[in-house]
Amino acid sequence: MIRFQEPGDPKARAGMLVGGRVVPLNEDINSIIEHWDTTECQLDAIAASAAERTGLAAADVELLAPVEPVQVLQTGANYRKHVIDLAAAHRGQGEDEEEVRAKTAAMMDQRAGQGTPYFFIGLPTAIASATEDLTLPSYSKSHDWELELAAVIGRTAFRVTPEEALEYVFGYTMVNDITTREYVFRKDMPAIGSDWYRAKNAPGFLPTGPLLVPAKFFGDPQDVQVTLKLNGQAMQDESTRDMIFEVAKLVSEASQIMPLRPGDLVLTGSPAGNGQHWGRLLQDGDVMEGTITGLGTQLIRCRDEVQTEGSQP
Template sequence: MAYSLIRFTQPGSQTEQAGVLVDGRVHPLPVQVNDLIQNWATWETTVEQLLASGSTQDSLNEKDIRLLAPVQPQQIIQAGANYRTHVIDLAVSHKKDDQSEEEVREQTARMMDKRSEEGLPYFFIGLPAAIAAPNDELSLPYYSQSHDWELELAAVIGKYTYRVSVEQALEHVFGYTMVNDITTRDLVFRKDMPAIGSDWYRAKNAPGFFPTGPLLVPSKFISDPQQLTVTLKLNGQVMQHESTADMIFSVAQLVSHASWNMPLLPGDLVLTGSPAGNGAHWGRLLKDGDVMEGSITSLGTQRVACRDEVRV
C-alpha cells in the first residue's frame, strides 16, 4: 500500500506531529520527522503493520489538520541551471543581436551535452529558516517587484552521506518532496560588485521563500525520479510543465556530487533545479493576489497565495 509522510498540527494546538497519510486519513506517529527518517528501518515496519491492520482508530481526517513542511533539514543544497530547456531558453534570451535563435539553441544544446558528460553540477546553499508550509501565504518583500517562482523536485537524504558514488547515491535518498524556490531576480547579481557574480543569499532565503511539501514520499514508491512531471500554475495558467528527464544531471549524480565536498545528513534536502517556464521567461513576475499551484507526480499539490508585504 502506497502512503506518504507529513508534518501537521491539529486545530487549537501548536504541537507539531509526524503522521502517515493514506486515502485521506492521517495516522499520527509518536516521533519527530528527523527521528522518523533516521530510524526508518524500525519505523517502516511499525507504519506498515499499522496500515495492514486496517484500523482507523485515532486517525484524523486530512481536511481537519494544518499541513506543515514535511521536512526539517539542517542543510539545503541547491542545484542551479540543471534543465536543458531552461538553460537553452536563458541563452536565447541573452543572445547577441547578430546571432539567430536557432544558432544559439544549437550551440547551447551542444554545450549542455558536453557539460552532462564532462562537467560538474552547480551548487549553492539555501537556509532552512526560509522553509514554509505548502499552503502558507507568501509575503512578497517590499524591497523588490521582481520575485519569481521555481518549482523543484527535492531529494530527502535518509542517512549519513559522504562521498558516495553515483551508483550508490539513490540508496541514500529516503524519499522525495517538492520545493518552490522563490527568487528575487534583481538581487541575483551584485551591480556594485560585478566581479563577485551571483548573490544567492539576498536573492533567495527571505521568510517563506521555500514553500515545501505537502508530502514526503518514501523512495520505494518513486520507481524512477527521472520520470516525474513538474507543473506550476499561476492563477490557473500553466507556466512550468516539464519532465525530470530534462535534467542535465540526474538525481543520483546530484546527490553524489553534493556529498563529495561535505557530508549530507538525514533530513537534508538536495534541490534538483527548476525547469523552463519561470516568471523571467514569461516576463511576468509575482504580484499581490497571485496564487501559485505546484504539483509533481505522486507528491501532491501545494497552493501558495501571494500578498505584498506591509511596511511598518
C-alpha cells in the same frame, strides 16, 4: 509522510496520510528518517491496519512543511531546455537565436557528460508549508517561481558514488524555490558574481511539501512531471527526464564536499517556464498551484508586503 499541527496545539507532529486520515506518529520526522531501517516495518504495519476512523480527519489539521532539514543544497541550471531558453533570451545583439540555441544545446550535452552540477546553499529558515501565503518583500518587484523535485537524505552520505547514491535517499518532496531576480547578481560587486543569500532566503521563499514520499513508493525520480500553474495557466510543465544531471549524480556530487545528513534536502533544479522567461513575475493576489507526480499539490497565494501591512489594524 506529513508534519502537522492540531487546532490549539502548537506542537508539530509527524504522521502518515492514509485514505484521507492522518495517523499521528510518536517520533519526529528526522528520527523516523534516520532510523528507517527499524521504523519502516512498524509504519507499514500501522498503515495496513489503519481503519476508516483511525486518527484524525485531514481537513481538521494544519499541514506543515514535511521536513526539518539542517542543510539545504540547491542546484542551478540543471534542466536542458531551461538553460537553452535562458541563453536565447540573453543573446547578444545581432546573434541568431537558432544558432545560440544549437550552440547552447551542444554545450549542455558536453556538460552532462563531462561537467559537474552547480550547487549553492539555502537556509532552512526560508522553508514554509505548501499552503502558507507568500509575502512578496517590498524591496523588489522581481520575485519569481521555480518548482523543483527535492531529494530527502535518509542516512549520512559522504563521498558516495552515483551508482550507490540513491541508496542514501529516503524519499522525495516538492519545493518552490522562490527567487528575487534583481538580487541574483550584485551590481556593486560584479566580480563576485551571484548573491544567492539575498535572492533566495526571504521568509517563506521555500514552500515545501505537502508530502514526503519514501523512495520505495515514489518510483523513478527521472520520470515524473513538474507542473506549475499561475492563476490557472500552466507556466512550467516538464518531465524530470530533461535534467542535465540526474538525482543520483546530484546527491553523489553534493556529498563529495560535505557530508549529507538525514533529513537534508537536495533540490534538483527547476525546468523551463519561470516568470523571467514569460516576462511575468509574481504580483499581489497571484495563486501558484504546484504539482509533481505523486507528491500532492501546493497552493500558494501571494501577498504584497506593503499592502498586507497596510491592511492590518
